[in-house]
Amino acid sequence: MVSEDEGNVTDGRPLAEGAWDESDTVGIIGLGLIGGSLAQRLTARGVRVVAWNHRSHPYAAARAQGIECVDTIEEVALARPRVLLLCNPLKAMPEVLASLKPVIDRRATILSDVGSVKALVREQVKEVGLEACYVGSHPMCGNERSGFDAADARLFDDALWALTVDEGTDYRRFLTMARFVLETVGDRFIVVDDATHDRAAAMISHAPHAVATALINGLVASPDRDVAVALSAGSWRDMTRVALTDPARTRAMIEENSGNVEVLLRSLARDLNDFADVLHAADESGMVRFFSQGQPFRAFKAHQGRQRRLESASPGVAGVAGVGAGNEDVRRIDPSDWRSSFLTSARAGEQVVGFVSPWVIRVVPDCAI
Amino acid sequence: MVSEDEGNVTDGRPLAEGAWDESDTVGIIGLGLIGGSLAQRLTARGVRVVAWNHRSHPYAAARAQGIECVDTIEEVALARPRVLLLCNPLKAMPEVLASLKPVIDRRATILSDVGSVKALVREQVKEVGLEACYVGSHPMCGNERSGFDAADARLFDDALWALTVDEGTDYRRFLTMARFVLETVGDRFIVVDDATHDRAAAMISHAPHAVATALINGLVASPDRDVAVALSAGSWRDMTRVALTDPARTRAMIEENSGNVEVLLRSLARDLNDFADVLHAADESGMVRFFSQGQPFRAFKAHQGRQRRLESASPGVAGVAGVGAGNEDVRRIDPSDWRSSFLTSARAGEQVVGFVSPWVIRVVPDCAI
Numbered sequence: 137m138v139s140e141d142e143g144n145v146t147d148g149r150p151l152a153e154g155a156w157d158e159s160d161t162v163g164i165i166g167l168g169l170i171g172g173s174l175a176q177r178l179t180a181r182g183v184r185v186v187a188w189n190h191r192s193h194p195y196a197a198a199r200a201q202g203i204e205c206v207d208t209i210e211e212v213a214l215a216r217p218r219v220l221l222l223c224n225p226l227k228a229m230p231e232v233l234a235s236l237k238p239v240i241d242r243r244a245t246i247l248s249d250v251g252s253v254k255a256l257v258r259e260q261v262k263e264v265g266l267e268a269c270y271v272g273s274h275p276m277c278g279n280e281r282s283g284f285d286a287a288d289a290r291l292f293d294d295a296l297w298a299l300t301v302d303e304g305t306d307y308r309r310f311l312t313m314a315r316f317v318l319e320t321v322g323d324r325f326i327v328v329d330d331a332t333h334d335r336a337a338a339m340i341s342h343a344p345h346a347v348a349t350a351l352i353n354g355l356v357a358s359p360d361r362d363v364a365v366a367l368s369a370g371s372w373r374d375m376t377r378v379a380l381t382d383p384a385r386t387r388a389m390i391e392e393n394s395g396n397v398e399v400l401l402r403s404l405a406r407d408l409n410d411f412a413d414v415l416h417a418a419d420e421s422g423m424v425r426f427f428s429q430g431q432p433f434r435a436f437k438a439h440q441g442r443q444r445r446l447e448s449a450s451p452g453v454a455g456v457a458g459v460g461a462g463n464e465d466v467r468r469i470d471p472s473d474w475r476s477s478f479l480t481s482a483r484a485g486e487q488v489v490g491f492v493s494p495w496v497i498r499v500v501p502d503c504a505i
Numbered sequence: 506m507v508s509e510d511e512g513n514v515t516d517g518r519p520l521a522e523g524a525w526d527e528s529d530t531v532g533i534i535g536l537g538l539i540g541g542s543l544a545q546r547l548t549a550r551g552v553r554v555v556a557w558n559h560r561s562h563p564y565a566a567a568r569a570q571g572i573e574c575v576d577t578i579e580e581v582a583l584a585r586p587r588v589l590l591l592c593n594p595l596k597a598m599p600e601v602l603a604s605l606k607p608v609i610d611r612r613a614t615i616l617s618d619v620g621s622v623k624a625l626v627r628e629q630v631k632e633v634g635l636e637a638c639y640v641g642s643h644p645m646c647g648n649e650r651s652g653f654d655a656a657d658a659r660l661f662d663d664a665l666w667a668l669t670v671d672e673g674t675d676y677r678r679f680l681t682m683a684r685f686v687l688e689t690v691g692d693r694f695i696v697v698d699d700a701t702h703d704r705a706a707a708m709i710s711h712a713p714h715a716v717a718t719a720l721i722n723g724l725v726a727s728p729d730r731d732v733a734v735a736l737s738a739g740s741w742r743d744m745t746r747v748a749l750t751d752p753a754r755t756r757a758m759i760e761e762n763s764g765n766v767e768v769l770l771r772s773l774a775r776d777l778n779d780f781a782d783v784l785h786a787a788d789e790s791g792m793v794r795f796f797s798q799g800q801p802f803r804a805f806k807a808h809q810g811r812q813r814r815l816e817s818a819s820p821g822v823a824g825v826a827g828v829g830a831g832n833e834d835v836r837r838i839d840p841s842d843w844r845s846s847f848l849t850s851a852r853a854g855e856q857v858v859g860f861v862s863p864w865v866i867r868v869v870p871d872c873a874i
Contacts, residue, residue, distance in 0.1 A: 276736055298736060326735055336733035339724060340741040347716060348744065350776045352799035354769070355708060355874070362854040362873045364705035365805070366695055367645055367667060372709040374743040375717065380803050383796040391792070394784040400723070401781040405774035407719045412770040415763040423760070427752040430721035434749050436734070485731040504731045505724070 156218070156312075156320050161186055163217030163245070165209060165232055167194045170250050170278060171223025172287030174321070175203045180289050183320060186215040190228065194284035209235040216241050219316050221273075222249035222257075226392055229257060233264045242269045246309050246316075250275055252337060253392045254300040254330040271313040272300030272330065274337075275323070280381050296487055297325040300333050301475055311494060324487045324500075327478035338396035345386050346401060348379035436505045443501070469495045525587070525681075525689050530555055532586030532614070534578060534601055536563045539619050539647060540592025541656030543690070544572045549658050552689060555584040559597065563653035578604040585610050588685050590642075591618035591626075595761055598626060602633045611638045615678050615685075619644055621706060622761045623669040623699040640682040641669030641699065643706075644692070649750050665856055666694040669702050670844055680863060693856045693869075696847035707765035714755050715770055717748035805874045812870070838864045 162178050164171045167189040175185045179202040186204045188211065189195070195205040206212060212220060213236050220240065224232050229251075240247065247270045251257045254272045261270045277295040279286070297317045301310055310327075317325045328336070355361050355376075365372075378386070390397050414422030467486070469477040474495075481488070481497070485504030488497045531547050533540045536558040544554045548571040555573045557580065558564070564574040575581060581589060582605050589609065593601050598620075609616065616639045620626045623641045630639045646664040648655070666686045670679055679696075686694045697705070724730050724745075734741075747755070759766050783791030836855070838846040843864075850857070850866070854873030857866050 274736075276738060278738075296735060298732075326732065328732055332729055332732055333736070335727075336729045336736050339727060339729060339733045340737040344720065344740050344744045346780060347720070347777070348740075349796065349799060350773055350780065351713065351716070352802045353776065353795065354773060356799050356801050358704075358708060359852070360701055360705045360708060361802075363667075363695065363697055363701055363851050364709045365802075365874060366665060366851065366854065366856065367643075367702070367705050368709040369645060369647075371713050371717075371747045374746050375713045376802075377743050378740045379799055380806055383799075383803075387792060387796045390784070391787075394787070398781045398784040401777045401784075404719055404723060405777040405781070407722065408716070408770045408774040408777075411715060411719065412767045412774070415759070415767040415770075418760075418763070423756060426722065427718065427756045430718060430725050430748060430752075432725050433721045433730075433734075433745075434752075437749055482732050482735065483728070485735065487735060505734060 156315055158182075160184075160218040160320075161215050162316075162320070163187070163212040163215060163220035164203075165212060165220070165222050166190070166224035166228075167198055167203075167205075167284045167287070168223060168225075169282045169284075169286050169291070170275065171221070172198070172284040173277070173289060173291040174221065174223065174250075174275075176201055176287055177289035177292045177321065179203055181320070181322070186212050186217060188212050189284070190224070197284060210239045212236075213240040213245065216244045218244070219246050219248060219313065219320075222247070222251070226251050226253070226256065226388070229260045230263075233260055233266065237264045237266060240266065240269070242266070245269060246271055246313050248273045248313060251392075252341075252389060254298075254333045256392055258300070258302065258330055267304055268306070269309065271305060271310055272333075273313065273317070273325075274298040274300070274333065292321055292323060295321075295323045297321075297323055298333050299325050299327045300330050301327060301478075302329060303475075305475075307471075307474055307494075311491075314488070315491070318488070318490055324489050326482040326487055327475070328482050329475065329479065332479065332482075334393050335396050338393050338400050342390050342393050342397045343400040343404065345378050346390055346397060347404065348376050349383070349386065352376050352379045432505050436503065439503055443503070463501045464489065464498050465500070466492055467497050467499050469497060471495055525684055527551075529553075529587035530584050531685075531689070532556070532581040532584060532589035533572075534581060534589070534591050535559070535593035535597075536567055536572075536574075536653045536656070537592060537594075538651050538653075538655050538660070539644065540590070541567070541653040542646075542658060542660040543590065543592065543619075543644075545570055545656055546658035546661045546690065548572055550689070550691070555581050555586060557581050558653070559593070566653060579608045581605075582609040582614065585613045587613070588615050588617060588682060588689075591616070591620070595620050595622070595625065595757070598629045599632075602629055602635065606633045606635060609635065609638070611635070614638060615640055615682050617642045617682060620761075621710075621758060623667075623702045625761055627669070627671065627699055636673055637675070638678065640674060640679055641702075642682065642686070642694075643667040643669070643702065661690055661692060664690075664692045666690075666692055667702050668694050668696045669699045670696060670847075671698060672844075674844075676840075676843055676863075680860075683857070684860070687857070687859055693858050695851040695856055696844070697851050698844065698848065701848065701851075703762055704765050707762050707769050711759050711762045711766045712769040712773065714747050715759055715766060716773065717745050718752070718755065721745050721748045801874050805872070808872055812872070832870050833858065833867050834869070835861055836866050836868050838866060840864055 161184045164175050164187040167187055175187050178185050188206050188209050198205050209232055247266055249257050261267050275295050275297045277291045317323050411426050467481050486499040489500055490498040530553045533544050533556040536556055544556050547554050557575050557578050567574050616635055618626050630636050644664050644666045646660045686692050780795050836850050855868040858869055859867040
């Protein structure tokens with residue numbers, strides 16, 4: 137058993153160093169929707185932000201909001217930011233990392249990113265040898281717009297971040313990144329490994345985008361298409377909405393996580409064929425199985441709905457079911473296997489909202505599927 | 506060529522008899538969400554409504570709104586309604602039809618229904634020998650609630666009805682039903698055959714409901730489920746919304762149209778497997794094909810969006826893209842093959858908003874996928 141205040145996980149310095157300092161700087165590469173929104177939020181909260189964008193057209197507007205815009209990627213690293221966030225498109229990652237490699241201070245700076253796939257980015261980071269200072273992250277926010285013009289600090293209001301770690305991740309660096317999310321940005325997080333993150337993202341976003349695309353493809357291929365659209369209502373509109381957004385963006389997202397999407401689509405195809413067999417045979421037990429299997433998710437959503445109504449009646453923290461002082465709990469992190477402690481918490485549907493000490497976290501809510 | 510005013514399609518009486526008379530009555534079997542809303546709308550528009558419900562609990566509220574509630578199904582038919590609408594659940598149809606059979610006046614009354622599948626209802630109508638007075642209908646309205654308490658006359662505001670006909674349908678009866686929808690209810694319609702209706706309904710509603718159910722089934726079966734839900738955003742919420750409604754209702758809906766749903770699910774499964782192959786092989790031309798096939802639907806929706814914005818800038822009839830005097834067109838109906846004329850119009854994305862004469866219709870909009 138390791139005591140809560142034992143700090144020398146890696147190099148003997150106390151873990152309390154992970155706390156944010158008012159003089160700390162944040163570096164941001166890419167002032168698009170996410171990078172721009174985060175930069176705006178941080179400057180509004182009094183944090184110094186040094187940013188670079190591949191084109192300088194948003195610089196005038198960014199500077200007017202107090203964001204320090206520089207001419208090269210190298211200058212961002214040379215500002216010795218406590219956290220340097222890569223908010224550039226994934227396809228630019230190799231070039232950006234190559235520029236950072238010779239100049240980034242591996243001890244002073246935590247390298248992170250906001251990409252929607254994590255295994256691929258960690259590979260790219262390893263290729264340039266920057267893994268020691270890397271903690272992956274994926275803030276769950278965004279909308280269908282893009283670019284600095286669409287950026288809005290409120291996009292990060294009460295957002296959940298997925299932080300990704302592996303066996304090589306130093307707990308102190310993780311802790312600094314975690315406190316950045318909690319205290320500097322004012323958000324919440326869960327901690328998972330890259331593979332779990334990417335499988336989960338494929339399940340709730342990337343594969344459904346492919347399904348929505350396949351649905352509109354099927355419509356267009358049908359001679360009944362215009363009659364069908366005339367008869368369509370909310371179910372069709374909702375199930376195909378994401379197929380209407382820029383297909384090039386959807387394609388890129390799916391390709392970046394293609395292995396996981398492939399597995400899920402084959403599995404869904406199998407389930408749909410099985411259910412077609414059930415329909416064909418009018419198989420009563422198969423019908424019951426198909427329509428009851430998802431019941432735990434229906435119950436979870438109903439519970440979440442009740443929690444939200446309770447909270448809007450007596451507001452705690454807005455927007456998150458179960459968030460609010462009354463629903464908080466604490467979890468001990470096992471220093472000898474902290475990754476598993478966090479993953480267990482995430483798998484139980486918990487989200488981290490604070491630290492009691494470096495080895496004790498505050499979590500919400502106590503509700504899982 | 507048959508002249509426009511030639512009226513003796515079937516029995517020598519002029520087609521103008523199809524017009525609604527102020528003394529005409531509407532019969533409604535079933536005061537649920539749809540039957541109740543329609544009854545309320547009709548009484549509010551000054552039409553006499555005689556209604557029956559399998560339980561009498563909504564009668565007090567219905568009577569307070571001017572709806573004449575009776576104790577037996579037979580009494581509805583004996584009121585000699587011009588249109589008698591079956592708004593009962595599909596499973597009650599055989600029993601309701603058996604009660605109507607001995608008492609309905611086949612010359613005075615048009616029998617119709619509001620069911621979401623049409624081939625099955627026509628079969629049931631034929632089984633009791635009432636096909637000569639039957640015109641199928643399916644008003645495209647509703648919400649996730651049910652029962653007379655949830656009924657609301659506004660549900661039928663500017664609603665589109667699918668009217669279904671076959672080789673046995675008499676044009677005069679069809680015309681009476683069409684005018685009932687246009688003039689008495691104040692709505693619009695398209696005319697299709699049962700098979701087209703049921704295939705289209707499977708495509709835009711019944712099969713997508715099965716897909717949404719399969720998606721939440723897959724989530725629940727996954728060890729990543731709680732992490733996945735934590736990472737979920739709008740795409741997951743929208744694509745699974747219909748899986749959260751009463752699964753018994755969804756099951757009934759899918760079973761009633763199981764042949765068409767089966768075909769579509771097998772086809773979708775094939776498309777998803779094909780796309781999984783494309784991902785596996787990183788097949789560039791396959792990727793381009795998958796993401797471009799739905800482009801006509803994306804273009805159609807973008808066009809519809811522009812039309813809506815134009816109309817909200819200079820309002821015509823609310824809610825329907827392309828509706829408004831400026832967008833109306835007329836179509837001639839071929840008396841020797843009127844079913845095909847209407848089907849061609851529906852397949853071109855047109856909706857009927859009025860009659861110029863019995864053989865000339867007014868349609869909106871001129872936009873198709």
